[in-house]
């Protein structure tokens with residue numbers, strides 16, 4: 450039985466993660482959860498915070514306060530909080546699953562360094578559908594090559610802080626790699642005013658923020674006379690949470706290393 454702690458347990462993903470662990474049949478347990486000290490839910494039962502009934506586990510304001518209570522931490526918070534949590538997990542030999550997006554290149558390098566002594570699994574999107582979409586994008590990019598213009602459009606709820614989404618950026622990386630391009634050189638983030646004609650080698654990103662959109666991603670491969678669009682639309686955060694819990698259970702029996710959700714999901718099984 451894996452003992453799971455959830456960082457940011459009062460957040461949108463934190464609450465859904467509690468429900469996702471409860472939905473499993475006895476191979477995992479939520480044994481700890483953190484909130485910020487100033488959060489009004491700090492000190493409350495995390496089951497009640499998640500709207501799932503009391504679990505007799507109280508939300509605490511730091512990982513130090515629950516260090517003996519968990520094996521794997523699941524972290525969907527903010528880049529700053531995630532990096533502090535990685536340092537804590539490294540020091541205390543805990544595995545960590547990271548869903549937080551918007552990490553800088555420097556923060557990603559720090560994750561790589563920490564993974565020499567800590568099991569770390571990170572993915573900008575833990576859903577089966579998105580990770581299958583990444584495979585389809587690779588196939589489409591290779592087949593259509595340099596004959597199309599490629600644009601990535603993503604839409605999320607009004608509270609989302611990072612843009613473009615981590616998933617959109619990963620989609621861009623997969624497509625750029627498939628075409629032998631460097632995303633840092635070819636990405637165009639939004640357009641405004643009068644500019645030059647589109648350069649075919651570029652990969653465009655467009656961001657929509659509004660209401661309660663859970664997460665939509667569409668990649669457009671626009672050619673002459675036809676265009677192909679590959680879309681994924683999430684309608685529930687449970688798709689991300691159940692992937693993350695599955696990843697935590699998998700990571701619980703792994704040694705140090707930097708893993709991805711591809712290592713966990715059986716995308717080739719069916």
Ligand SMILES: NC(=O)C1=CN([C@@H]2O[C@H](COP(=O)(O)OP(=O)(O)OC[C@H]3O[C@@H](n4cnc5c(N)ncnc54)[C@H](OP(=O)(O)O)[C@@H]3O)[C@@H](O)[C@H]2O)C=CC1
Nearest residue numbers: 457460461462484485525526530548549550573574575689
């Ligand atoms: N990989 C994936 O599949 C997915 C990734 N995400 C990513 O997960 C992250 C969180 O998203 P979401 O749940 O919507 O955001 P929320 O803002 O709802 O949740 C984040 C929570 O973390 C809390 N928090 C921040 N710092 C700390 C800290 N040091 N200790 C404890 N709690 C802390 C926040 O508190 P407060 O509100 O008080 O600041 C908040 O409750 C984002 O980066 C998002 O992009 C989201 C969905 C899927």
Ligand SMILES: O=C(O)C1=N[C@H](C(=O)O)C[C@H](O)C1
Nearest residue numbers: 550573574609614615616664
């Ligand atoms: O913030 C969110 O909500 C989401 N963030 C992730 C991202 O940035 O890609 C994944 C998902 O789309 C929801």
